[in-house]
């Protein structure tokens with residue numbers, strides 16, 4: 001007997017013995033307008049916002065394509081290698097076969113059949129017996145797009161981590177895993193590619209323990225054919241059966257075999273399933289008291305505990321924080337094996353939005369939970385009182401606070417902006433509270449502007465359906481916004497004046513703010529003709545809205561525009577977007593390292609008066625600035641910490657916190673220039689000045705800026721925000737020049753990377769020698785021989801130490817006992833991890849060199865650790881190279 005997944009009435013031997021008759025769901029699914037799907041959407045308990053995370057090439061996109069196919073969203077299977085996938089829809093993604101942007105897709109699992117969804121919720125039924133609304137984010141695996149992953153992670157409620165069953169746990173996986181731990185996102189693991197020669201399930205599972213520092217709970221194990229080792233299906237440890245996938249089929253048809261039947265055929269998988277079940281119950285019992293009770297209830301018979309009880313226990317463990325037990329599934333998505341059980345696990349084991357911790361928000365500089373704020377546990381009076389708000393007398397009376405919070409109709413985070421060729425700019429949002437309604441005015445707390453949401457959409461990869469509202473817990477898209485950028489918080493506030501937005505401090509409310517890492521490479525962008533300038537400036541602005549980890553600056557002396565990014569690939573992709581997708585007619589220079597420069601001496605106070613026409617109108621404003629070296633890192637007693645370890649203090653000594661003058665001699669600010677607008681203009685001027693250092697034109701680093709604005713001497717009848725910004729830029733630039741002259745120049749600072757290199761024992765010595773001598777790197781650690789690394793691990797906040805010998809693993813067919821031999825690694829040699837700190841300059845083109853040192857087996861990932869002052873020798877060399885211009 002075989003069945004089609006998902007089936008609604010299945011044989012008792014299935015671990016879903018309750019589903020109804022099998023049907024082809026794909027033919028009947030109302031893809032875009034399913035009324036039941038919308039019912040599920042309205043129900044947050046039946047929503048899963050999940051992401052897929054992994055090392056590059058582990059199979060995220062291939063697995064996502066299968067998910068869409070089995071859920072009925074697509075009618076054919078997309079192929080990464082043919083460039084026909086749904087999620088990698090950018091031309092650059094398809095051409096390279098990699099994911100660049102995370103695509104958000106909504107689908108139902110199990111699929112809705114003709115709207116006939118069972119709603120009789122007998123408590124013992126797994127959640128996956130009812131259709132759920134899954135919002136899935138496919139995230140990129142390449143290290144250059146780490147920020148894109150981070151951005152997605154903070155809006156996810158759960159994640160599926162895909163591992164390559166040949167390569168095991170790779171460096172980028174460790175990194176993303178740690179990031180997911182930071183956001184406390186419950187995870188399940190799918191060990192993929194088990195059809196490939198050299199697949200090493202046992203080794204991979206052990207590495208989950210040692211490298212990710214958690215206990216793997218085996219739920220599905222690979223079922224390899226004993227004759228030739230081909231992957232033919234999976235052993236289901238929960239339902240105690242083996243699932244045979246028909247070779248070469250689309251994987252919809254699955255044949256289940258019970259343990260007795262398997263034993264009678266002498267199939268070794270039966271023993272493996274039983275052993276895995278015993279190990280699973282033992283593991284769960286250690287972390288979940290209810291499992292101990294179930295175990296005793298069933299007379300200590302590991303096999304007698306029903307699958308539904310095991311699933312509930314797994315869920316409780318997966319939702320514990322920090323997560324110590326991680327459910328593990330297996331298969332080969334390219335061969336269509338094992339994806340449906342994984343989808344069931346998404347619904348059964350990962351949390352709904354309601355089950356997640358209160359999302360963090362910041363109000364001015366106070367941090368609290370959004371629910372705490374909305375429920376009145378944290379009053380706006382307190383939120384604004386212990387920081388700048390109190391100093392400036394902005395605290396809100398308690399009664400007013402309750403009233404203001406009640407008017408907060410909806411609160412959402414824009415986590416992604418995409419320029420769609422057909423629909424224009426799409427802003428992906430996750431709604432955290434209340435509801436966003438079509439046409440509601442949305443106040444952007446990052447930009448301080450209000451804009452309406454003319455159209456709301458639900459996205460199905462690159463297709464969209466219009467909806468009237470997006471409710472809390474849901475992911476959706478707003479089209480038609482002109483300003484919102486990735487990372488901005490949008491709030492809908494009843495009765496707000498669109499010109500000024502909601503009252504303070506609610507107008508500063510920000511959801512889960514994340515720091516944008518510093519860009520370390522840059523390139524120049526020059527329009528082919530003057531006529532192109534405007535189009536290119538607009539196109540660059542669009543790129544910035546999409547990706548805040550890109551940075552655009554204007555070199556005021558050469559007039560050149562510089563585009564900076566996180567890595568070579570990051571900039572290459574940005575270049576492709578500009579030239580090929582957005583049709584910008586521009587010359588793009590070579591990619592160069594983004595050094596920084598720092599002053600070594602303080603300036604005196606410099607006052608600048610800007611007095612020129614702006615857009616045909618007379619404009620005049622003034623400002624005073626002082627710059628000082630800022631040696632220490634981190635927090636300091638200033639109003640604003642700026643990127644690149646710079647800080648800014650804005651002084652308005654003659655004004656009260658609300659902008660009114662303290663004495664009769666000080667003129668009042670005009671209505672068009674409230675204090676908030678003045679402050680923003682001053683900040684913008686400072687930003688512009690810091691973009692170009694006084695000696696070499698690199699952005700300024702480690703500098704303390706103090707800007708003073710006094711209406712008596714800096715405000716004129718023609719003062720506008722633009723004039724104020726220009727005056728500030730002039731004053732800060734003059735101060736920087738003076739500091740340079742007094743200090744005999746500036747020093748260059750270079751990006752130093754934290755590099756993790758995976759290499760086998762044979763190549764270890766060569767690589768260590770190369771890094772520490774030829775490249776001037778500092779070795780921080782060498783991973784131990786059992787494959788574990790010494791880096792900060794996800795569960796370092798619990799005292800968990802995972803002993804790999806205590807992890808149950810079924811033997812790999814060709815791997816000897818318990819998979820101790822690392823297959824796929826030449827000569828069975830163990831992989832070792834080197835962690836080092838190396839100047840970025842020495843890492844350019846490193847992959848090729850590493851490959852030659854390690855016979856092609858070494859891989860590495862890196863991220864910016866810090867900027868360090870260059871020695872005068874290195875600085876000389878770098879400057880000499882700059883004369884020749886490029887790397």
Ligand SMILES: Nc1nc2c(ncn2[C@@H]2O[C@H](COP(=O)(O)OP(=O)(O)OP(=O)(O)O)[C@@H](O)[C@H]2O)c(=O)[nH]1
Pocket residue numbers: 054055056057058059060061062063080081097098099100140141142192193194195196331332333334335
């Ligand atoms: N043999 C085999 N190959 C697979 C499997 N899954 C994926 N692949 C192949 O592995 C390669 C990478 O797959 P992708 O799905 O693009 O991987 P990804 O993780 O999305 O990659 P990025 O988007 O670049 O991070 C492609 O050539 C796939 O065909 C599998 O189960 N078995």
